[in-house]
Structures are given as C-alpha cells and as structure tokens.
Amino acid sequence: MSKSEEGSVPADTREDIMEATFRALSEHGYSDLRMRDIGEEMEMTRQVIHYHYDGKQDLMSSFLEYIIDQYEGSVEVDGDAPPRKELEVRVHQCLFGPGFEEFSHWDRMKVYHELFTHAQNDAEHRAIFNEHYDRIRGSITEVIEDGIDRGVFRDTDPERAGQLITDIIHAARGRKLSLGHDDAPDQAWRSIDEFVVDSLLADGVEPGADGSDA
Amino acid sequence: MSKSEEGSVPADTREDIMEATFRALSEHGYSDLRMRDIGEEMEMTRQVIHYHYDGKQDLMSSFLEYIIDQYEGSVEVDGDAPPRKELEVRVHQCLFGPGFEEFSHWDRMKVYHELFTHAQNDAEHRAIFNEHYDRIRGSITEVIEDGIDRGVFRDTDPERAGQLITDIIHAARGRKLSLGHDDAPDQAWRSIDEFVVDSLLADGVEPGADGSDA
Known part of the structure; x- marks a missing residue:
C-alpha cells in the first residue's frame, strides 16, 4: 500500500499539493515533470510531498483521481x-x-x-x-x-x-x-x-x- | 528552412533513420527520447542523423509526416x-x-x-x-x-x-x-x-x- 492510500493526507494539504501539481503539469507537461517542479509551486516545503507520497508515480495516481473526481463532480446530475x-x-x-x-x-x-x-x-x-x-x-x-x-x-x-x-x-x-x-x-x-x-x-x-x- | 525540407535525404537513409526512430520511440516514448537513443537503433553512425536533421524537433516533424504517409497510403482506395x-x-x-x-x-x-x-x-x-x-x-x-x-x-x-x-x-x-x-x-x-x-x-x-x- 502506498502512503497516499492510507488516508493520512489532511484534506487541506492534499488540496494544496494537488493544485501545485496541476500548475506544475500545466507548465512542464507530464513527462518532464520533476517533484521539485511541484515543490516550487507550493508555499509549504516540498518535504511535505515526500512525506505523504511515495514518489512521482504515487503522486500522479492520486492526482489523476483528483482531476477525475473534479470532472465527475462537475457532471453529476x-x-x-x-x-x-x-x-x-x-x-x-x-x-x-x-x-x-x-x-x-x-x-x-x-x-x-x-x-x-x-x-x-x-x-x-x-x-x-x-x-x-x-x-x-x-x-x-x-x-x-x-x-x-x-x-x-x-x-x-x-x-x-x-x-x-x-x-x-x-x-x-x-x-x-x-x-x-x-x-x-x-x-x-x-x-x-x-x-x-x-x-x-x-x-x-x-x-x-x-x-x-x- | 530545416535541413530535412531540402529534399537532401536519400530515400534509403531516410527510411533507415525513420525506422530507427520508430523503434526508439516505441521503447522510450516521445518525451524521454534522445537523439542518441535513435542512434543506438541504427547500423550507421548517428552523425548521419545530425547531418540530415536540425535536432529533435526537425526529426520528429519528419517522422510524423512519415507515419502519416504510411497510414494514409494504407487507407487509399x-x-x-x-x-x-x-x-x-x-x-x-x-x-x-x-x-x-x-x-x-x-x-x-x-x-x-x-x-x-x-x-x-x-x-x-x-x-x-x-x-x-x-x-x-x-x-x-x-x-x-x-x-x-x-x-x-x-x-x-x-x-x-x-x-x-x-x-x-x-x-x-x-x-x-x-x-x-x-x-x-x-x-x-x-x-x-x-x-x-x-x-x-x-x-x-x-x-x-x-x-x-x-
């Protein structure tokens, strides 16, 4: 089980990390993205990311679920x-x-x-x-x-x-x-x-x- | 005008470079692809690529036209x-x-x-x-x-x-x-x-x- 699946990421922190990831992805694209690019988009230290996520793959899977939730939430009727x-x-x-x-x-x-x-x-x-x-x-x-x-x-x-x-x-x-x-x-x-x-x-x-x- | 647009690439050489590019892309994906990865797929020295193409962007545009030609050629009726x-x-x-x-x-x-x-x-x-x-x-x-x-x-x-x-x-x-x-x-x-x-x-x-x- 990856760190992020343990439900241990406080909602506010998760939101901050996800939005920083989104900004970094928009700027750098998926394949060129480094964890430090995300850190640079955050006010918190980027150690927070490493504390909650097992590297890029784990973070990206959480991020994918995040934008899918947003998308599905927006089309719920x-x-x-x-x-x-x-x-x-x-x-x-x-x-x-x-x-x-x-x-x-x-x-x-x-x-x-x-x-x-x-x-x-x-x-x-x-x-x-x-x-x-x-x-x-x-x-x-x-x-x-x-x-x-x-x-x-x-x-x-x-x-x-x-x-x-x-x-x-x-x-x-x-x-x-x-x-x-x-x-x-x-x-x-x-x-x-x-x-x-x-x-x-x-x-x-x-x-x-x-x-x-x- | 880029080198590759000058029609200066002999057909056989172009075919070899394009197929090497295809193999390298299949292995590494687009964003991680380096010119040297393509060189490693070729029998010729990779200087041949640099001689005919102005870097990755020029080569990729030629490659895109190459696979599109193949695709369209295959659906011509x-x-x-x-x-x-x-x-x-x-x-x-x-x-x-x-x-x-x-x-x-x-x-x-x-x-x-x-x-x-x-x-x-x-x-x-x-x-x-x-x-x-x-x-x-x-x-x-x-x-x-x-x-x-x-x-x-x-x-x-x-x-x-x-x-x-x-x-x-x-x-x-x-x-x-x-x-x-x-x-x-x-x-x-x-x-x-x-x-x-x-x-x-x-x-x-x-x-x-x-x-x-x-």
Missing part, C-alpha cells in the same frame, strides 16, 4: 427531465464542463488527455481511467435505458449507444485540444443530436414529444 | 463500390489498418496517438495533423457526397457526417490503446453502421438496396 433533455444536459456537461476558479475546464482537460494517452504505458493509470470510463458511460447509458423503458427511445443496446456518445465527446475534446478546433464540442453535440438521438427516438415519437423543448 | 459499401471499406481501413512487416498497425498507432496528444503543445505538429485530418475526413466525406448525389443517402451536411465518423474512429483507437479495450474498433464500426449509416440512408432506401451486400 440528479435530474428528472425527459430522457432526451436529460441526455442533452449530461452530454453538455461532459463537453463544455463547468468553470473553475483558477483554471478553466480546458486547462484541466489538457492534463486529463495527456494522462489518458500516457495510460498506454501505465497499468495503474489505465485501471483508474477504466473505472472512470465505466461511470461516465454509465451515466449516459442509464438515461438511454430510462428512455427505452418509457418507450421514448427504440429498443437498442443502451451500453453501445452510451459508449458511442462517450467516444464522440472524448474525440471532440481531443480535437479541440490537439488540433485547435474550437468548434469541435459544438459540432459533437449537433452530430450526436442529428445522428444518435434522432435514431434513438422510437418510431412515432417526434422530437419534443417526450416533453423536452427540442 | 480507388474503389467504385456503392456508397454504403465504399464507406464500410474506408472506415475498416482506418479502424483496423494493414499489416506492416516489422511492427503492427497498432505499434504505429500507439506512436501516432502519443504525437497527437503532444500536438497540444507543438504548433508544427498541430499543422501537420490538421492537414492529415483534412485528408482523412475528406476521404470519408467524398463517399457521403457521392451517396447524396446518387440519392442513396439523404440530404445532410457531408462534412459534418465525415467529421463524426472520423472522430468515432479516432476515439475507438484511443480506447483500445489507452484503456485496453480490444473490441473498441469492432464496436465503433457497429455503432457507425447502426446510427450513422442507417440515419444516412435516404427514406425508402433499404440497407443493401444500393447494391452493397449489407
């Missing part, structure tokens, strides 16, 4: 809207994110996508991302299941439709970040709406007829 | 199949790729996705990827335009549909590589078929009625 509207709300939250105090959604997503690609070579990060993916895809899938139950959506594999939407969201963010396509998230929603949602609507259900304002 | 079938052929080529002699399609794609994410921070790589994206998306878009012209596909924005399919392909490859979802490319094709192609088929055109064997 306990909405009770009609399925089509509910789907739109959840997809929009994933695509456009919330504002954060110091850094934007896109600053966070830049680091998120860098770590995602790095998970090619890192079994621990891959496992964390897989659990995260299950939850995000699950959040989309459950709306589709609900729509099928209510007869608003046609009978289809909700898991596959949820995966498709999750993939489109991920690709659009990647295009915005890597290729500079600032309209990619907007395009993604229009495509999801035109192709996926439209195809999901059961025969005889007109857009808007499920009570949404589409 | 001059097919004349019915639009739906043609779309399937092109999407499959992008998703599953060809075999290469020494390394698999997925070894190449691993490096490709690493460089794609790195383009977040690299304007030159971003420009190369954007040109590449235009061509890949264009290859899908032209089939959709053809289908619309022939009345097989409904009237829609072919550019947006082409972008959507390109995004789904990219996301599926990323999931396979980063999350280990080996069935992601298969899922992607089934989703494209169920949602996008099905939605594209003009009213009254049954799957298969355009002459494809769907």
Whole structure:
C-alpha cells in the first residue's frame, strides 16, 4: 500500500499539493515533470510531498483521481427531465464542463488527455481511467435505458449507444485540444443530436414529444 | 528552412533513420527520447542523423509526416463500390489498418496517438495533423457526397457526417490503446453502421438496396 492510500493526507494539504501539481503539469507537461517542479509551486516545503507520497508515480495516481473526481463532480446530475433533455444536459456537461476558479475546464482537460494517452504505458493509470470510463458511460447509458423503458427511445443496446456518445465527446475534446478546433464540442453535440438521438427516438415519437423543448 | 525540407535525404537513409526512430520511440516514448537513443537503433553512425536533421524537433516533424504517409497510403482506395459499401471499406481501413512487416498497425498507432496528444503543445505538429485530418475526413466525406448525389443517402451536411465518423474512429483507437479495450474498433464500426449509416440512408432506401451486400 502506498502512503497516499492510507488516508493520512489532511484534506487541506492534499488540496494544496494537488493544485501545485496541476500548475506544475500545466507548465512542464507530464513527462518532464520533476517533484521539485511541484515543490516550487507550493508555499509549504516540498518535504511535505515526500512525506505523504511515495514518489512521482504515487503522486500522479492520486492526482489523476483528483482531476477525475473534479470532472465527475462537475457532471453529476440528479435530474428528472425527459430522457432526451436529460441526455442533452449530461452530454453538455461532459463537453463544455463547468468553470473553475483558477483554471478553466480546458486547462484541466489538457492534463486529463495527456494522462489518458500516457495510460498506454501505465497499468495503474489505465485501471483508474477504466473505472472512470465505466461511470461516465454509465451515466449516459442509464438515461438511454430510462428512455427505452418509457418507450421514448427504440429498443437498442443502451451500453453501445452510451459508449458511442462517450467516444464522440472524448474525440471532440481531443480535437479541440490537439488540433485547435474550437468548434469541435459544438459540432459533437449537433452530430450526436442529428445522428444518435434522432435514431434513438422510437418510431412515432417526434422530437419534443417526450416533453423536452427540442 | 530545416535541413530535412531540402529534399537532401536519400530515400534509403531516410527510411533507415525513420525506422530507427520508430523503434526508439516505441521503447522510450516521445518525451524521454534522445537523439542518441535513435542512434543506438541504427547500423550507421548517428552523425548521419545530425547531418540530415536540425535536432529533435526537425526529426520528429519528419517522422510524423512519415507515419502519416504510411497510414494514409494504407487507407487509399480507388474503389467504385456503392456508397454504403465504399464507406464500410474506408472506415475498416482506418479502424483496423494493414499489416506492416516489422511492427503492427497498432505499434504505429500507439506512436501516432502519443504525437497527437503532444500536438497540444507543438504548433508544427498541430499543422501537420490538421492537414492529415483534412485528408482523412475528406476521404470519408467524398463517399457521403457521392451517396447524396446518387440519392442513396439523404440530404445532410457531408462534412459534418465525415467529421463524426472520423472522430468515432479516432476515439475507438484511443480506447483500445489507452484503456485496453480490444473490441473498441469492432464496436465503433457497429455503432457507425447502426446510427450513422442507417440515419444516412435516404427514406425508402433499404440497407443493401444500393447494391452493397449489407
């Protein structure tokens, strides 16, 4: 068990270390990051990091969980809207994110996508991302299941439709970040709406007829 | 102008350097890669690299163009199949790729996705990827335009549909590589078929009625 898993890091200290890590990552990128770069972003001595974390790998895994928690927290909904509207709300939250105090959604997503690609070579990060993916895809899938139950959506594999939407969201963010396509998230929603949602609507259900304002 | 743009690198030498770069990248990853790592993969002295390339950035840009050429060369088709079938052929080529002699399609794609994410921070790589994206998306878009012209596909924005399919392909490859979802490319094709192609088929055109064997 790594030090950081023992729950021994006080919440304030963890927050300070995580935000310092975020600033250092934004500046140096993942692969060039050294523990001392993080220390330089902190007011506390960097011995605090070494006291709580077993080196870069341990710290990075905690950091990945931290930004995933932020992301998932920002897209949590306990909405009770009609399925089509509910789907739109959840997809929009994933695509456009919330504002954060110091850094934007896109600053966070830049680091998120860098770590995602790095998970090619890192079994621990891959496992964390897989659990995260299950939850995000699950959040989309459950709306589709609900729509099928209510007869608003046609009978289809909700898991596959949820995966498709999750993939489109991920690709659009990647295009915005890597290729500079600032309209990619907007395009993604229009495509999801035109192709996926439209195809999901059961025969005889007109857009808007499920009570949404589409 | 960088040395490598002057067309002064003999084809055999370029091939040797590029394949050595590929082996070194597969072993060390992009950010940790040093010129000497590439030299160690070559039979020639590594002075040859320094003679032809202005350092790591210049070499990496040439390498990116090299793997993109390989990828695009492998998905070139001059097919004349019915639009739906043609779309399937092109999407499959992008998703599953060809075999290469020494390394698999997925070894190449691993490096490709690493460089794609790195383009977040690299304007030159971003420009190369954007040109590449235009061509890949264009290859899908032209089939959709053809289908619309022939009345097989409904009237829609072919550019947006082409972008959507390109995004789904990219996301599926990323999931396979980063999350280990080996069935992601298969899922992607089934989703494209169920949602996008099905939605594209003009009213009254049954799957298969355009002459494809769907």
